[in-house]
Amino acid sequence: MRLAYFSPLNPIRSGISDYSLELLPQLAAHADITLVVDGYTPTDPELRMFRVVDDKTFRADEFDLALYQLGNSPAHAYIYRRALRESGVIALHELTLHHLVAWLTLNHGDTAGYIAAMRDAYGDKGARLAEREARGLEALNRFDYPLSERVIRGARGIIAHSRYVADAVKRIAPAMPVAQIPHELPNIPLLAQQDARARLNLAPDALLIGAFGNLGPAKRTTILCDAFRATRQNFPNARLLLVGAASPNFDAPGLFDLFGLRDAAQWIDHVPFDAFHLYMAAMDVCVNLRYPTAGETSGATLRAMALAKPVIVSRVGWFAELPEDTVAQIEVGDREVAQLTATLTRLLNDSALRAAMGENARSYVLEHCATQKAARYYAEFLQATRAGRAESKVYGMTDNIGRASIRQARAETRAVEMAQAVLARLPAAAMVDWRDEVIRAYVELGLDADDALLENVARAVCELGLSEK
Secondary structure, X not given: OEEEEEOOOOOOOOHHHHHHHHHHHHHOOOOEEEEEEOOOOOOOHHHOOXXXXXXXXXXXHHOOEEEEEEOOOHHHHHHXXXXXXXXXXXXXXXXXXXXXXXXXXXXXOOHHHHHHXXXXXXXXXXXXXXXXXXXXXXXXXXXXXXXXXXXXXXOOEEEEOOXXXXXXXXXXXXXXXXXXXXXXXXXXXXXXXXXXXXXXXXXXXXXXXXXXXOEOHHHOHHXXXXXHHHHOOOOOOEEEEEEOOEOOOOOHHHHHHHOOOOOOEEEEOOOOHHHHHHHHHHOXXXXXXXXXXXXXXXXXXXXXXXOOOOEEEEOOXXXXXXXXXXXXXXXXXXXXXXXXXXXXXXXXXXXXXHHHHHHHHHHHXXXXXXXXXXXXXXXXXXXXXXXXXXXXXXXXOHHHXXXXXHHHHHHHHHHHHHHHHHHHOOOHHHHHHHHHHHHHHHHXXXXXXXXXXXXXXXXXXXXXXXXXX
């Protein structure tokens, strides 16, 4: 199979550049790959084995299939434009492409193009919102309007790394073949924490909390600083490290000043991969919060998990799909700072818990995210697409789905049993207040009103004859 592979590659800084660097050598065992770039030469020695052509001279008729690694940044502009012209398989790393489309249109003075894109996806309402956005009258939430619909509908197939994105694609294009393939990750060797600290000149006896990857508002850095400030009251030797490039206008040092953390927090800009892993290995706890989510899968989270680190994440999108015994999940909302503070406190207090969570995390990544497996899944779906027989399929996640189903079933049983027990012990005169008791029991289970279990509880109550159906 002659495969045209479109992706940002180093020296273009992008998580997808790193993703492709790891995937390509393994995928080369299954296809004759040509790299299609946008006016530069890839710098990684591992990619010298591949033929490279520029997008400006690309000819689709020389290939059996095009594979587009597509994300939500200007580095993917040429890929997005090409995918609209030449239908192929899209590895959709993020559901939201609105920021990319806005960069291609608004940022280049093409207001009409932006309004047309919003009208195409969301009708007259979308066009009105786009016009107000373009005129500076109202800033819409770009995460609410993904603007990926057009490129999705024009594809021959979609590769997604999460159920969140796969389900969204099926809603947009019900007949589209969707391959849900775990985000790849090579086997990263474990690094001793004290060795890592010595090499980085970090305090050997400090409790280190780290956040990794590009910094910006969606990473909830303000929430992290607020919770860290509260956590330090019980752990005066705790230190916070932010490792990664900052988004434009994001002032990490100013944030430290705001929360009085200059003596306990440090921002370290973009570092090479080896140093990135070294900093992760030095941590006691890693934090990767996210809201709103663009539907992205976090390579930084998986790398920390692969290094056997306990990671705290937001319960949104792909992050919510991680098994509960591999990460600590917190809700987004009014209680976010309190939950994060409590979770940090629990983990910093309990080294055995940190170790157990880290071991579970590493086992999960080794089992589900091996680069060789991901390449094989890619090849199977690409070959099927080329032959016109591709079907939607979930690859390599059976065990995880089974574990999740077991947890769901157990939780449903507990919810129903608790509801029945509460109602059984209420006196007849108190039946008017049974709803409050059920709600209290529901909260004790750690569930919220959006949880699917609420329907099961309501059904059990109806079966007991205590509520109108």
